[in-house]
Amino acid sequence: MNLEQLVADLSEGRSASLARAISLVENQRPGFERLLAAIHSSTGRAHRIGITGPPGAGKSTITQSLVRHYRAQGRTVAVVAVDPTSPFTGGALLGDRIRMESVALDDGVFIRSMATRGSLGGLATSTREVADVLDAAGFERIIVETVGVGQSELDVSRLADTTVLVLVPESGDGIQTLKSGIMEIADAYAVNKADRPGADKLAREIEITLGIRRGNAFRHVPAHHGFRARAARGAAAHPAASNGDAWVPPVVMTVAVKEDGIAGLAEALDRHFAWLVSSGELEQRRRRRTRDRTREVVERAARRWIWDDTDTQQLIDARLDDVMAGRTNPYEVATEVLDGLRQGSTS
Amino acid sequence: MMTPESHAQPRHLARPVRVLVAKPGLDGHDRGAKVVAAALRDAGMEVVYTGLHQTPEMIARAAVQEDVDVVGLSILSGAHMTLFPRVRDLLNEAGRPDMLLTGGGIIPEDDMATLHARGVGQLFGPGTPTSALIEYIESWAADNLTD
Numbered sequence: 021m022n023l024e025q026l027v028a029d030l031s032e033g034r035s036a037s038l039a040r041a042i043s044l045v046e047n048q049r050p051g052f053e054r055l056l057a058a059i060h061s062s063t064g065r066a067h068r069i070g071i072t073g074p075p076g077a078g079k080s081t082i083t084q085s086l087v088r089h090y091r092a093q094g095r096t097v098a099v100v101a102v103d104p105t106s107p108f109t110g111g112a113l114l115g116d117r118i119r120m121e122s123v124a125l126d127d128g129v130f131i132r133s134m135a136t137r138g139s140l141g142g143l144a145t146s147t148r149e150v151a152d153v154l155d156a157a158g159f160e161r162i163i164v165e166t167v168g169v170g171q172s173e174l175d176v177s178r179l180a181d182t183t184v185l186v187l188v189p190e191s192g193d194g195i196q197t198l199k200s201g202i203m204e205i206a207d208a209y210a211v212n213k214a215d216r217p218g219a220d221k222l223a224r225e226i227e228i229t230l231g232i233r234r235g236n237a238f239r240h241v242p243a244h245h246g247f248r249a250r251a252a253r254g255a256a257a258h259p260a261a262s263n264g265d266a267w268v269p270p271v272v273m274t275v276a277v278k279e280d281g282i283a284g285l286a287e288a289l290d291r292h293f294a295w296l297v298s299s300g301e302l303e304q305r306r307r308r309r310t311r312d313r314t315r316e317v318v319e320r321a322a323r324r325w326i327w328d329d330t331d332t333q334q335l336i337d338a339r340l341d342d343v344m345a346g347r348t349n350p351y352e353v354a355t356e357v358l359d360g361l362r363q364g365s366t367s
Numbered sequence: 368m369m370t371p372e373s374h375a376q377p378r379h380l381a382r383p384v385r386v387l388v389a390k391p392g393l394d395g396h397d398r399g400a401k402v403v404a405a406a407l408r409d410a411g412m413e414v415v416y417t418g419l420h421q422t423p424e425m426i427a428r429a430a431v432q433e434d435v436d437v438v439g440l441s442i443l444s445g446a447h448m449t450l451f452p453r454v455r456d457l458l459n460e461a462g463r464p465d466m467l468l469t470g471g472g473i474i475p476e477d478d479m480a481t482l483h484a485r486g487v488g489q490l491f492g493p494g495t496p497t498s499a500l501i502e503y504i505e506s507w508a509a510d511n512l513t514d
């Protein structure tokens with residue numbers, strides 16, 4: 021693979037080249053780190069938006085609606101839709117495109133489905149690297165959809181600038197059932213399927229849990245008008261959302277199938293990004309993440325070196341009989357391995 | 368050691384085979400396509416499923432963006448003689464003549480031969496067990512995919 025050609029093709033937005041570059045990175049084929057190094061200076065321009073929530077909450081439908089919204093504004097959008105790999109067969113059914121049909125033929129949109137795979141290197145790392153490729157290719161918004169509540173396949177907040185948690189009235193006992201820690205990662209909430217009963221209650225629950233003091237503006241609005249009122253409030257500047265330096269996650273009611281509330285959600289995401297910039301948080305987050313990422317790249321390289329380029333596996337295999345017979349143990353073997361690596365690397 | 372653990376992926380590949388399953392045309396339901404998609408997943412493949420009523424343009428574009436190895440079409444409408452060649456041409460134009468185009472439907476033997484000459488792979492009649500398609504894709508992958 022000709023790296024210069026690939027990088028040039030990326031900047032020209034050639035679809036097949038971009039798709040292959042993503043595979044190169046996703047599969048960690050030889051040369052992928054050189055590609056990432058070459059494009060690194062062209063990354064950091066996109067607003068990366070994570071959309072997470074339970075299966076069936078409407079994440080893909082919201083994604084499609086957001087894409088349409090951004091396209092109407094003339095912005096280009098890339099979508100990465102992540103679905104779980106079966107731990108038993110290694111296969112995966114990636115069906116998010118079904119909900120994104122209306123933008124499938126738009127030249128300003130690129131959609132890629134990813135399976136979680138075994139992810140020894142860390143799925144968050146490889147998804148972030150795929151997002152880097154899309155960022156360097158010039159997409160202005162990158163939306164990463166992941167199933168994230170319950171058995172968190174991927175903590176999308178580690179790679180997104182802005183993370184949206186999508187919940188629906190049916191989510192059982194509402195937020196009581198949420199995994200602990202999930203509310204900490206959300207920069208905004210979408211209460212989707214607000215055409216169904218219970219959406220208002222869920223939104224209220226979230227706001228209370230977030231400790232938002234509710235204003236008086238809509239107190240006079242009868243309950244059955246709650247949807248409009250809340251959508252409007254989510255969309256307009258939330259009284260508490262821009263107070264001081266802290267960010268208070270807005271709760272936006274949406275009916276994604278009708279694109280209701282989507283403009284408000286998009287506006288909340290823009291507002292969050294603007295806050296990230298103005299508060300200096302973006303700079304800090306990116307700095308922290310650059311540090312984390314560099315550690316991960318070092319770890320990945322170290323792992324590859326140990327298993328591919330040294331005799332570590334042979335040494336372990338050679339000691340196995342002794343371990344099984346009780347003459348030594350995994351910890352002594354590990355010490356021996358590390359002593360050997362240390363000597364090898366300093367000699 | 369960096370290879371994800373998986374039982375069914377081809378031994379020579381460090382990743383699963385990627386397949387796009389689509390149902391072009393205007394005819395009815397997608398039960399058959401869904402069964403095929405699930406069977407391929409269970410065989411260890413990554414299956415991008417795009418749903419009903421896909422145009423050749425949508426199929427080719429999705430295949431290119433998803434960088435799949437194989438495109439499988441389920442065509443029961445009788446429009447196979449236009450749909451398969453059209454998708455083949457679009458894939459070739461997008462720079463992906465290497466992708467395998469296969470599928471199934473009610474397709475007479477003569478038509479299968481004609482389509483084969485147009486760069487379409489093996490096609491499967493109704494009632495073919497999904498294992499036949501899986502075997503076909505796996506052996507194609509063994510012969511044609513290197514990384």
Ligand SMILES: Nc1nc2c(ncn2[C@@H]2O[C@H](COP(=O)(O)OP(=O)(O)O)[C@@H](O)[C@H]2O)c(=O)[nH]1
Nearest residue numbers: 075076077078079080081119212213275276277
């Ligand atoms: N009633 C209603 N259904 C919705 C809404 N948004 C999505 N859906 C439906 O919910 C189902 C799951 O949506 P999908 O976007 O695939 O959810 P995901 O699994 O979170 O990506 C689909 O049948 C959608 O049509 C909504 O606002 N109201």
Ligand SMILES: [Mg+2]
Nearest residue numbers: 079080116165
């Ligand atoms: Mg989805």
